[in-house]
Amino acid sequence: MTELPGLLTASDHRASDHRLLDEAIRKDFPILDRMIHDGKKLVYLDSAATSQKPRQVLDALNEYYERHNANVHRGVYTIAEEATALYEGARDKIAAFINAPSRDEVIFTKNASESLNLVANMLGWADEPYRVDHETEIVITEMEHHSNIVPWQLLSQRTGAKLKWFGITDDGRLDLSNIDEIITEKTKIVSFVLVSNILGTQNPVETIVRRAQEVGALVCVDASQAAPHQVLDVQALQADFVAFTGHKMAGPTGIGVLWGRQELLEDLPPFLGGGEMIETVSMHSSTYAPAPHKFEAGTPPIAQAVGLGAAVDYLTAIGMDRIAEHEHAITEYAVKRLLEVPDLRIIGPATAEDRGATISFTLGDIHPHDVGQVLDEQGIAVRVGHHCARPVCLRYGIPATTRASFYLYSTPAEVDALVEGLEHVRNFFG
Amino acid sequence: MKLDSMYQDVILDHYKHPHGRGLRDGDAEVHHVNPTCGDEITLRVRYEGSRIADVSYEGQGCSISQASASVLNDLLVGKELAEARKIQGTFLELMHSKGQLEPDDAMEEVLEDAIAFAGVSKYPARVKCALLSWMAWKDATAQALGDSATKETA
Numbered sequence: 001m002t003e004l005p006g007l008l009t010a011s012d013h014r015a016s017d018h019r020l021l022d023e024a025i026r027k028d029f030p031i032l033d034r035m036i037h038d039g040k041k042l043v044y045l046d047s048a049a050t051s052q053k054p055r056q057v058l059d060a061l062n063e064y065y066e067r068h069n070a071n072v073h074r075g076v077y078t079i080a081e082e083a084t085a086l087y088e089g090a091r092d093k094i095a096a097f098i099n100a101p102s103r104d105e106v107i108f109t110k111n112a113s114e115s116l117n118l119v120a121n122m123l124g125w126a127d128e129p130y131r132v133d134h135e136t137e138i139v140i141t142e143m144e145h146h147s148n149i150v151p152w153q154l155l156s157q158r159t160g161a162k163l164k165w166f167g168i169t170d171d172g173r174l175d176l177s178n179i180d181e182i183i184t185e186k187t188k189i190v191s192f193v194l195v196s197n198i199l200g201t202q203n204p205v206e207t208i209v210r211r212a213q214e215v216g217a218l219v220c221v222d223a224s225q226a227a228p229h230q231v232l233d234v235q236a237l238q239a240d241f242v243a244f245t246g247h248k249m250a251g252p253t254g255i256g257v258l259w260g261r262q263e264l265l266e267d268l269p270p271f272l273g274g275g276e277m278i279e280t281v282s283m284h285s286s287t288y289a290p291a292p293h294k295f296e297a298g299t300p301p302i303a304q305a306v307g308l309g310a311a312v313d314y315l316t317a318i319g320m321d322r323i324a325e326h327e328h329a330i331t332e333y334a335v336k337r338l339l340e341v342p343d344l345r346i347i348g349p350a351t352a353e354d355r356g357a358t359i360s361f362t363l364g365d366i367h368p369h370d371v372g373q374v375l376d377e378q379g380i381a382v383r384v385g386h387h388c389a390r391p392v393c394l395r396y397g398i399p400a401t402t403r404a405s406f407y408l409y410s411t412p413a414e415v416d417a418l419v420e421g422l423e424h425v426r427n428f429f430g
Numbered sequence: 431m432k433l434d435s436m437y438q439d440v441i442l443d444h445y446k447h448p449h450g451r452g453l454r455d456g457d458a459e460v461h462h463v464n465p466t467c468g469d470e471i472t473l474r475v476r477y478e479g480s481r482i483a484d485v486s487y488e489g490q491g492c493s494i495s496q497a498s499a500s501v502l503n504d505l506l507v508g509k510e511l512a513e514a515r516k517i518q519g520t521f522l523e524l525m526h527s528k529g530q531l532e533p534d535d536a537m538e539e540v541l542e543d544a545i546a547f548a549g550v551s552k553y554p555a556r557v558k559c560a561l562l563s564w565m566a567w568k569d570a571t572a573q574a575l576g577d578s579a580t581k582e583t584a
Binding site: 367368369370373374384385386390393399400428429 | 492
């Protein structure tokens with residue numbers, strides 16, 4: 001087998017790229033030292049699926065369980081007060097991270113899927129003027145993750161509302177040429193992804209929001225692949241709802257966020273009922289707590305929220321603009337190197353402009369499963385399959401792709417390892 | 431190298447030069463997919479009484495799924511149904527062995543080229559790929575022969 005270069009021996013040319021973060025931050029991520037398959041260093045290129053976690057987040061989780069664990073919003077004893085303060089403190093951190101006008105606009109969920117399902121169900125049960133029914137329309141796009149397709153299909157099937165979507169161009173961008181026909185006076189909600197999890201495309205929010213506002217439709221943005229990688233300012237987006245998940249942004253699994261505009265959260269009905277979300281309960285009826293608690297039935301993911309708060313602290317200390325710059329440099333380098341691999345076709349934008357650090361590709365006729373398996377044997381972890389975005393694969397007439405995705409700890413040497421790994425794949429199946 | 435125990439030359443040969451590929455006349459046709467990776471197969475069976483006259487197929491997918499269909503064609507065409515079931519049962523046993531089973535001579539005699547898939551059983555994510563065509567064949571046989579075939583299987 002081809003010998004792979006040592007990971008931390010970046011050439012002078014690369015080391016001098018001032019946009020890259022100091023590779024010392026890799027020491028914060030214990031898993032990156034993991035050796036697999038007889039001494040091969042883990043090359044983790046699947047951060048779009050889930051990111052690795054820094055020691056600071058792992059410590060926050062441990063500290064919470066070892067010193068403060070109690071249920072929130074209930075007890076009068078010391079550690080219950082501490083747990084509540086930590087949980088609500090995490091909400092403050094996230095509110096600041098996304099520039100929310102109010103902390104009460106930040107709803108904790110278990111993941112982005114739950115956040116998106118929550119929006120769909122709020123609208124399905126809402127009164128006028130928000131109500132989605134058989135006379136109205138829902139708009140999504142062909143490049144959505146299944147989590148931003150299926151909740152709207154369910155809502156459409158249950159209410160009779162018509163589901164419409166934007167297509168994708170050959171070069172992996174949203175086709176907005178017919179925007180006035182897709183978003184119409186009948187449109188109640190437009191829900192779309194800010195950065196595609198399969199194509200990497202960064203979508204033009206402003207154009208879509210402007211048209212939605214013209215017709216009085218609400219806008220929901222799936223920011224799962226954006227929140228970890230770039231400055232996310234919900235006020236600048238001018239959306240009504242923004243959904244994302246914690247585990248892709250250095251936080252633990254089991255914690256997601258839905259941000260919603262305050263007046264909407266006041267007007268819209270709850271979805272899940274139970275403890276925590278009520279004001280008073282009798283056997284005949286109940287009244288509800290104000291947002292965000294109205295939408296947080298049951299004991300929430302407390303430790304996970306605390307962990308996400310620690311992740312936000314970690315990312316903020318480095319700086320989201322610096323992380324974005326680092327990833328842009330890595331993406332530029334990766335696009336250039338990957339295009340040098342014979343028979344490799346990038347599915348999505350073939351430049352680093354207006355795209356995130358996620359690159360899908362096909363390699364001749366070699367099936368992505370085989371590509372991923374042979375890469376794994378060299379310690380390289382990539383995702384293979386349809387990436388929960390099967391309509392995109394159908395659009396390009398391919399069964400699946402291989403996807404490499406990068407984060408703040410990714411290095412140019414890891415891109416080199418991938419490229420050499422792909423050469424090995426070609427030789428193996430050639 | 432560990433990987434070589436999965437991608438045996440026999441498997442790569444079948445992948446690059448599949449046997450019996452292409453759809454021909456059949457008594458029943460099924461379409462099976464492996465939703466986790468998008469492997470697909472369309473498979474037809476033709477019976478002459480209880481003898482398998484043909485298994486024809488078209489598909490797309492990884493080397494393991496496609497090679498497995500080719501090996502299936504080699505092994506099952508021309509066999510009596512009862513014997514084909516025995517082969518399938520043995521192949522299932524091998525694939526569910528999680529790499530713990532050391533195939534003996536008897537097993538090798540039954541499975542012929544399919545014994546090369548022993549290494550695949552160590553990779554849980556890939557076992558489904560190897561079994562795709564075999565499940566499709568079982569389903570198509572049940573459809574072609576009706577209830578009697580299904581009952582015998584149970």
